[in-house]
Amino acid sequence: MSTRLEEPTTTQRTTGELVLAVLLAALGVYLLVDAGAIAVPGSTNTLGPRFFPYLVGGLTVATGAFLALRVLRGDRAPSDDSEDVDPDAPTDWRAVAVIAVAFLAHALLINVIGWPLAVALMFAAVAWALGAVGIVRPFLIGLAVGCIAWIVFVKALDVALPGGTVLEFVTSWF
Amino acid sequence: MGIDALLGGFADAITPVNLLFALLGVVLGTAVGVLPGIGPAMTVALLLPATYVLEPTAALIMFAGIYYGGMYGGSTTSILLNTPGESSSIMTALEGNKMAKAGRGSAALATAAIGSFVAGTIATLLLALVAPTVVDLAIGITAADYFALAVIAFVAVATVLGSSPLRGLASLCLGLYLGLVGTDVITGQERFTLGIPQLSDGIDVVVVAVALFAVGESLFVASRLRKGAVQVIDHKGSWMTKEDFRRSWKPWLRGTAFGFPFGALPAGGAEIPTFLSYATERKLTTHPEDFGKGAIEGVAGPEAANNAAAAGVLVPLLTLGLPTSATAAIILAAFQGYGIQPGPTLLTTEGPLVWALIASLFIGNVMLLVLNLPLVGVWVKLLTIPRPYLYAGILVFASLGSFAVNADPLDLVILMVLGVLGFVMRRYGWPVAPAVIGLILGPIAENNLRRALAISDGDLSVLVDTWFSRIVLLLALVALVGPFVLRLVQGRRATPEEVQRDGHLEHRDDESVVTSGKDQ
Numbered sequence: 001m002s003t004r005l006e007e008p009t010t011t012q013r014t015t016g017e018l019v020l021a022v023l024l025a026a027l028g029v030y031l032l033v034d035a036g037a038i039a040v041p042g043s044t045n046t047l048g049p050r051f052f053p054y055l056v057g058g059l060t061v062a063t064g065a066f067l068a069l070r071v072l073r074g075d076r077a078p079s080d081d082s083e084d085v086d087p088d089a090p091t092d093w094r095a096v097a098v099i100a101v102a103f104l105a106h107a108l109l110i111n112v113i114g115w116p117l118a119v120a121l122m123f124a125a126v127a128w129a130l131g132a133v134g135i136v137r138p139f140l141i142g143l144a145v146g147c148i149a150w151i152v153f154v155k156a157l158d159v160a161l162p163g164g165t166v167l168e169f170v171t172s173w174f
Numbered sequence: 175m176g177i178d179a180l181l182g183g184f185a186d187a188i189t190p191v192n193l194l195f196a197l198l199g200v201v202l203g204t205a206v207g208v209l210p211g212i213g214p215a216m217t218v219a220l221l222l223p224a225t226y227v228l229e230p231t232a233a234l235i236m237f238a239g240i241y242y243g244g245m246y247g248g249s250t251t252s253i254l255l256n257t258p259g260e261s262s263s264i265m266t267a268l269e270g271n272k273m274a275k276a277g278r279g280s281a282a283l284a285t286a287a288i289g290s291f292v293a294g295t296i297a298t299l300l301l302a303l304v305a306p307t308v309v310d311l312a313i314g315i316t317a318a319d320y321f322a323l324a325v326i327a328f329v330a331v332a333t334v335l336g337s338s339p340l341r342g343l344a345s346l347c348l349g350l351y352l353g354l355v356g357t358d359v360i361t362g363q364e365r366f367t368l369g370i371p372q373l374s375d376g377i378d379v380v381v382v383a384v385a386l387f388a389v390g391e392s393l394f395v396a397s398r399l400r401k402g403a404v405q406v407i408d409h410k411g412s413w414m415t416k417e418d419f420r421r422s423w424k425p426w427l428r429g430t431a432f433g434f435p436f437g438a439l440p441a442g443g444a445e446i447p448t449f450l451s452y453a454t455e456r457k458l459t460t461h462p463e464d465f466g467k468g469a470i471e472g473v474a475g476p477e478a479a480n481n482a483a484a485a486g487v488l489v490p491l492l493t494l495g496l497p498t499s500a501t502a503a504i505i506l507a508a509f510q511g512y513g514i515q516p517g518p519t520l521l522t523t524e525g526p527l528v529w530a531l532i533a534s535l536f537i538g539n540v541m542l543l544v545l546n547l548p549l550v551g552v553w554v555k556l557l558t559i560p561r562p563y564l565y566a567g568i569l570v571f572a573s574l575g576s577f578a579v580n581a582d583p584l585d586l587v588i589l590m591v592l593g594v595l596g597f598v599m600r601r602y603g604w605p606v607a608p609a610v611i612g613l614i615l616g617p618i619a620e621n622n623l624r625r626a627l628a629i630s631d632g633d634l635s636v637l638v639d640t641w642f643s644r645i646v647l648l649l650a651l652v653a654l655v656g657p658f659v660l661r662l663v664q665g666r667r668a669t670p671e672e673v674q675r676d677g678h679l680e681h682r683d684d685e686s687v688v689t690s691g692k693d694q
Contacts, residue, residue, distance in 0.1 A: 013602075016601070016602055017602050020598060020602050020604075021344070024344050024347065024348070027347075027348075027351060028347070031351060031354075031366070034366060035365075038358075038363055038364075038365050039363050040361070040363070041361050041362075041363070047623070047624045047627045047628065047632060048361060049358035049360065049361045049363045049365060051623075051624070052354070052620040052623065052624070053354055053365060053366070056347065056350045056351060056354060056616075059343075059347055059350070060347040060350075060351065063340065063343045063344050063347050064344065064347075066340060067340050067341065067344055070340060075338075075340075076603075077338060077341060077602050077603025077604070078338055078603050083210030083211070083251060083255055084210050084211060084395045084399060084400050084561055085394065085395055085398045085399070085400060086398050086399065086400040086401070087398070089398040089399070089400070089401075090398075091397045091398060092396065092397050092398065092399070093397070095396040095397065095399070096393050096396055096397050096597070099392065099393060099396055099569070100393070100590060100593075100594065103389075103569060103573075103586070103589075103590050103593075104586075104587065104590055106573065106586075107573075107583045107586035107587055107589075107590070108583060110577065110583055110586075111583060115573075115574075115577070119570045119573055119574075122566070122569065122570070122573070123566040123567070123569075123570055124566075126392075126396075126562070126565060126566040126569055127562040127563055127566040128562075129396065129562075130396055130399055130561060130562035130565060130566070131399065131401065131562055132560065132562035132563065132566075138562070138563070138566070141563060142566065142570070145567060145570055146570060149570065149571070149574055153574060153578065157223075157224065157227050158226075158227055159223060159574075159578045160578070160581045161574070161577065161578065161581070
């Protein structure tokens, strides 16, 4: 068992945690302020639509502030284990960015080129960002997954999912 | 009434269609339990759109199968990979992994599977026995009582389950906020919609759950992917011997005894009972020299506790409509999708459905035993899927499940935004489950609070009007303040490795960060 007392990027991590706690408190302030703007119908006799938001807002501000305080006093988040995560690896921001952009692009492409093709492109981009070898093979695998999932969910389960001109034409007979 | 109703449930569950969905559920559940990166909560969330086409019994039987199957599958991963994802599998991994490395993987997998079966069957039986009693007790429950129950579920999920109570609360706050977005059902006023028309219907549960679990997890893994080929320990070796059975059966039963009550409490969860089971087995063992080197008791007990707790979680869900785990919360959302509001009246209004569900759990358990004993080699193959393809595939299904809800690309943009939120939460150690429970239970809590206060004309004392709500709120207060007080008095909670070393639970005084289990 290796026991590490300090993470290599401790200060960076602390800053991140602190920012997150402050953002949470800010969310709470937003809730409190915006809750005041919720229209209350005249017919509401006791507890209107504002009460619970005020409650949640207050809890959020308190939690955010308290968490920020704890982080400043040296409280660290527990390290988060996952099967495929290497806790010593540096953060690969490039992979995160590529995946986020690929996902947003596929969201916009679904209604243009159909879901199977859009997810095939996303699949290829994500696999590439995660270090898969080649680009044609991931694309073909993605296309196969997309087409099979589309046929199962659209033809068998009646889920509304644009298939794209080609696939919709080819499968129009069943 | 219980036995007849249960037999009726079996009659409903044994129809070919329902058997098929039970099988589909347990196969899917085992697969996602084995696969890193996805779990039963996310799978059920992805399949929620199936509620539009399936009849309630079939869909809920499938979801319950996924829920149970995920518990079985998780043990395979934790024994053969030594990098447990789910906190409830950590204790199984401690000894199971050592057994696998010593060439006893086959026996470890077998004791986990049989222990899961024994615990699952006993706990499901207890569920069937306890449920009608709890319903009888709960039938007179008031809106204020229900609000108190929701509060204790919030507190328990946020503070008891994670290792950092404050971060659990933070996650809960996010979930409560997301639950507020949309139109207030009582007055019809829009809240926090930022003027976006699509948000006036609220943010869909599917989108939030898939974003936080699947997309957030994928981004988190992408940021720190373990490079190189996946190393799976060989699971060959001799099967359980007579000696192994002799050493396993008591831990199975004791694990069940720990797991079920903890799961059934509104402060449920599998983490604490697996901890307790491990510590107990370590104390009671006649082979103390094996602990830390692969003791079969250390696999049998925690794994049984894990499964018994999973069944226990269904008690508050089916009798009170109170979800205490992420998967339970999403199953609750499935009930709501059918216009069924789980609560004390569920067993009377939807009796046949609930009993068919419970009966299907018995059947599912048998199926899971068969799937996991002889077919374990098939599941192990799943573990070797190249990670780039695995996570790309997870994102494909995340897209499918979220797009299927409204066929609106904006949902996918929201999915990514919340996915980034999930990534940041994972990165800084905020648990994700409290957010999902806050999202689903929050609106229910608000409605009950407002109903209670409408009856009392706004008098807040109605919230502590009955003994029931007084005790529950007091317990919630203890659960909320307790961890902070304990921390002040005793220091941090022990990590699994410390339990393994010391053989008992104790609190540590220093605040140093200990990262765990990475000894390769």
